[in-house]
Amino acid sequence: MPYKFTFDLTKVPRFFFTEVARISYRKGMHRTFLNRLQNIITKFRIQEATGLNLSDALVLLQDFIDLQALNLMKRKEFLESNKRALFLPHCARRYMDSRCKANFDASIPSYACSHCSEDCLVNRADCLAKERGYDVYVLPGGSCIPKILKTNRYEGIVGVACGEEMRVYGEILGGMDVAGQAVPLIKNGCANTIFNMDTFVKTI
Numbered sequence: 379m380p381y382k383f384t385f386d387l388t389k390v391p392r393f394f395f396t397e398v399a400r401i402s403y404r405k406g407m408h409r410t411f412l413n414r415l416q417n418i419i420t421k422f423r424i425q426e427a428t429g430l431n432l433s434d435a436l437v438l439l440q441d442f443i444d445l446q447a448l449n450l451m452k453r454k455e456f457l458e459s460n461k462r463a464l465f466l467p468h469c470a471r472r473y474m475d476s477r478c479k480a481n482f483d484a485s486i487p488s489y490a491c492s493h494c495s496e497d498c499l500v501n502r503a504d505c506l507a508k509e510r511g512y513d514v515y516v517l518p519g520g521s522c523i524p525k526i527l528k529t530n531r532y533e534g535i536v537g538v539a540c541g542e543e544m545r546v547y548g549e550i551l552g553g554m555d556v557a558g559q560a561v562p563l564i565k566n567g568c569a570n571t572i573f574n575m576d577t578f579v580k581t582i
């Protein structure tokens with residue numbers, strides 16, 4: 379399920395994400411956690427940069443922190459995993475229409491990138507992950523994951539998606555013996571979405 383709002387954090391200073399990572403370590407230790415989140419939103423002018431109201435900005439920031447906390451918790455186990463898969467969101471393809479030359483295999487179901495556009499995030503992520511031995515899936519939605527995991531015994535998963543979709547991933551992976559790592563979208567909208575390539579490379 380998509381968020382009820384759209385956001386674009388591509389112009390927010392990189393330090394914002396460092397701050398998110400820092401606060402994730404300390405999550406649960408702050409009595410005034412909500413105040414802290416509001417301070418960050420003010421400090422980085424998130425509402426001005428995104429046009430979000432305060433409650434939507436809080437939902438977004440909370441999701442970023444939850445994902446980062448989960449990444450930290452699972453990092454060691456993930457680094458020790460051997461057989462890994464990458465789940466990319468179809469919305470991050472350069473094109474969402476027939477200009478995208480990916481082949482869709484309904485039996486998986488997943489797109490397979492044909493590398494038609496150099497400036498396509500999915501193309502770059504697909505190449506980098508395959509160089510490192512990952513199986514790569516470009517998914518139309520998180521509900522495809524159980525079928526993939528039933529037929530493949532992956533030990534480590536990297537998932538790229540918006541926070542909302544990541545909750546679906548979390549619910550699915552929660553009951554399985556798989557170490558997950560999340561790379562959140564920094565621009566949502568279900569088309570022409572963006573994730574940070576530096577974060578992606580560090581994660582895989």
Ligand code: SF4
Pocket residue numbers: 471472473477478479480490491492493494495496498499500501
């Ligand atoms: S590079 Fe791959 S995912 Fe991107 S538009 Fe082309 S075929 Fe589609």
Ligand code: SF4
Pocket residue numbers: 379380381467469470519538539540541542543563566567568569571
């Ligand atoms: S932004 Fe992308 S990952 Fe999130 S719900 Fe829309 S299509 Fe799925």
